[in-house]
Amino acid sequence: MASALLELKDMEVAFTIGKRAYPALQQISFKVEEKETVGIVGESGCGKSLTSLSVMGLLPETAAMTKGGIILNGQPMEPASSEGWSTVRGKQVSMIFQNPMSALNPLMPVGKQIAEMAMTHLSVSKQEAKRLAMEMMAKVGLSRVERLYDDYPHQLSGGMMQRIMIAMALICSPKLLIADEPTTALDVTIQGQILDLLRDMNRSIGTAILFISHDLGVIREVCDRVIVMYAGYIVEDAPVAEILDHPKHPYTVGLLQSLPSADKRGRPLYTIPGRVPSITDRGPGCPFAGRCPSATDLCESVTPELSQVAAGHQVRCHLYANGGRVI
Numbered sequence: 001m002a003s004a005l006l007e008l009k010d011m012e013v014a015f016t017i018g019k020r021a022y023p024a025l026q027q028i029s030f031k032v033e034e035k036e037t038v039g040i041v042g043e044s045g046c047g048k049s050l051t052s053l054s055v056m057g058l059l060p061e062t063a064a065m066t067k068g069g070i071i072l073n074g075q076p077m078e079p080a081s082s083e084g085w086s087t088v089r090g091k092q093v094s095m096i097f098q099n100p101m102s103a104l105n106p107l108m109p110v111g112k113q114i115a116e117m118a119m120t121h122l123s124v125s126k127q128e129a130k131r132l133a134m135e136m137m138a139k140v141g142l143s144r145v146e147r148l149y150d151d152y153p154h155q156l157s158g159g160m161m162q163r164i165m166i167a168m169a170l171i172c173s174p175k176l177l178i179a180d181e182p183t184t185a186l187d188v189t190i191q192g193q194i195l196d197l198l199r200d201m202n203r204s205i206g207t208a209i210l211f212i213s214h215d216l217g218v219i220r221e222v223c224d225r226v227i228v229m230y231a232g233y234i235v236e237d238a239p240v241a242e243i244l245d246h247p248k249h250p251y252t253v254g255l256l257q258s259l260p261s262a263d264k265r266g267r268p269l270y271t272i273p274g275r276v277p278s279i280t281d282r283g284p285g286c287p288f289a290g291r292c293p294s295a296t297d298l299c300e301s302v303t304p305e306l307s308q309v310a311a312g313h314q315v316r317c318h319l320y321a322n323g324g325r326v327i
């Protein structure tokens with residue numbers, strides 16, 4: 001079988017605080033196939049961003065990959081080799097963030113920023129880079145691109161800036177686009193347009209997407225598969241339709257209950273009581289035990305393994321530890 005586009009194998013990432021190492025990600029294993037769209041969902045502090053930064057080779061200085069590894073396009077990525085990562089960034093993997101303003105250079109026209117990306121990674125001439133940049137700007141739904149090419153970031157709306165970021169990320173036809181909360185800062189209408197654009201780009205260019213969001217409702221719009229993270233662990237991994245119809249992990253069930261819907265209109269939205277434990281405050285046992293309505297003594301003391309409950313559906317919960325049989 002051909003290898004996956006991206007594979008994370010039993011990855012652990014830890015922060016050093018004082019003299020101790022605190023794991024922030026543990027036993028992270030998943031694959032992204034070519035052209036697949038995979039979402040990572042979880043509340044703030046669950047480890048979504050750290051997972052995507054690991055894939056980009058952009059971990060903060062105080063963090064390190066302490067176990068496992070990442071294989072991109074069949075090549076193991078050496079955690080210590082910044083050279084290896086810089087050749088994949090832009091060309092094979094690129095990333096868009098929640099706040100495009102902080103990623104764009106405020107002093108350079110937006111079109112030129114896209115063209116520079118093409119010149120750096122595609123070794124094309126200045127004129128060709130400009131042509132490609134304008135072509136890409138049109139593809140991401142921007143109009144009057146000749147004029148827009150010379151505009152500066154502050155002259156653009158949030159939605160337009162996010163389109164510029166997407167054009168910049170896709171100009172080198174990367175195999176994988178990581179989108180970290182790309183629509184969180186946008187109003188709902190523009191958010192919908194950007195989600196449509198990402199889906200179109202996935203279909204037309206064939207770029208796989210790893211989509212990070214705290215909002216399962218947004219992930220449902222874009223992704224084929226969803227990985228649910230909690231306190232640094234993957235707690236559930238399944239096709240989106242399967243998660244929506246047959247959620248297993250009590251945390252996933254809570255996330256779904258807290259989604260707004262027409263039949264809940266007028267009623268206060270459900271929120272899961274409690275909060276995600278910080279990395280310095282994680283004991284033995286299931287990390288969700290303290291907030292879980294179904295927790296038993298076993299959950300307090302033993303961390304569950306991921307187990308398969310249906311084709312392509314895995315859950316890390318003692319309730320489903322024996323191939324889906326509830327204890």
Ligand SMILES: Nc1ncnc2c1ncn2[C@@H]1O[C@H](COP(=O)(O)OP(=O)(O)OP(=O)(O)O)[C@@H](O)[C@H]1O
Pocket residue numbers: 015024042043044045046047048049050051060062214277278279
């Ligand atoms: N520089 C840091 N030093 C110490 N701990 C950190 C640091 N950055 C992140 N963490 C911890 O690592 C864990 C995972 O953080 P991460 O940013 O990946 O979460 P997240 O799910 O992306 O949340 P958010 O949606 O708020 O970005 C959290 O518990 C966080 O507190």
